[in-house]
Amino acid sequence: MLLKGERTFVVRDAGGFVAHINMPGWLKPKPTDHGQGPLAMVVESILDPGHQIAMHEHRNDEIISWVPDGVMRHDDRAAGRLVIDRDHLMVMNAGVSFWHSEETLASDPPLRMLQILVRPYAVDLEPKIQHGPMPAAAANVWRHLVGPEGEGAPFYVRSAIDFFDMRLDAGLRVEFPQKQGRDLYFYVFSGSVVVDKQTFVEGEQGLHLSDDKLEVEAQSASTLVAFLLDPNASITRQGTVGDHKKIPPAIIIRAFLRWRKFRHIWRRHLSHRRSKTEKAI
Template structure:
């Protein structure tokens, strides 16, 4: 773990290696990334309303049977392949590179996930956000998303009432970006908020001093100022802008 500072802006960049927290259920495997672990001495595995970012793998022909979530917002981001969703409301949805799904579990939401035998192997992120209140109205959002433009951040979800295609019930904004090798983009930020960066594919440097963040590694960036992200190879990165002081609940089924 590294901690670098840009003195002229007061920005701090806390880097974290690939997580060693994982579960292997054969055809379904996960690695759990805890943004709070990037900050030395931080007493919470999450960071404000962002509880955890889970790298999930499903082999072709995998069924995760119907199960319930409560009191968490679960976002499914699929950059390649398909994730098939079924729930007790009768929804049969396919999440793929053109769609994002937000399950606002609230007081309780039952769903199943599946890949067919002729689907490609699936690697995706499942993001767990802590809602601001317990036992909210459950529901699901499944929306088309804007086409990705090279080297530009794409805003995919944010707090209710914002301009993102989908919403969560707390103060978190989510972006993705496909960076060409050598390209630079400014990390998304909001005044008074912090930003968590995760490298899904490739490798980047972050900040003026070039903190190196590799494949499945991450960084939590705190403080004010523009922070450059430069791809040292073709990369796919995601970023979360987080209000660290937002009211949160900690009774989610998984994220907590």
């Protein structure tokens, strides 16, 4: 089953820093969790030049920072200053505690990136930081960037999830990555694609609750990310961001989604009635 999510309605605007927060679990018709297994959330972050997010603490989150557009300047008490851009990736395995800040210089281009919050398999693990060049990208081929610790991916998280990216040329079709027993979640960072006869544009997302083959075709030049995740993996839900206490419980989201569906149907009904009235006149 392929579930489609439109551009998220959860947006945090802090003036110069805007976060579009995507909850994979909310794509389900009757959500029971904002995340899907080990994937807590995918945040599209936009930081204007010359802005800083001051030093702050993370606990029990594994955070992947993927920057296809712009430059993100990171500072922490362990590794010091690091630069993440289209050629470099960072994974912050926060564990028991990790402090860091983020900023852009006034001379930097606008920053648009993804910050991916992954749930670890245990709480209070040893804090670590990974930073380095990504493998060279091949045109129209999925690039494997992050996987479970010890399984050979260039970067790792302490959870049962794999992360891929790809730039797909217009008119081309490829298969999504597959792994037995894994669900697929994907996010369209730019462009427009068709998956299972459904169109997904920039900022939209899909959740495939199966390990069956699935193909994607680009209607325009597109950049996508994909995750293979074990929905039954051992996870913890104590991340300071990925499982923040202010995230609404599932029962409230189910009620909101039902209301939004009813509102859409009602608006279509009113539009249809107005159209009939205008024709009669």
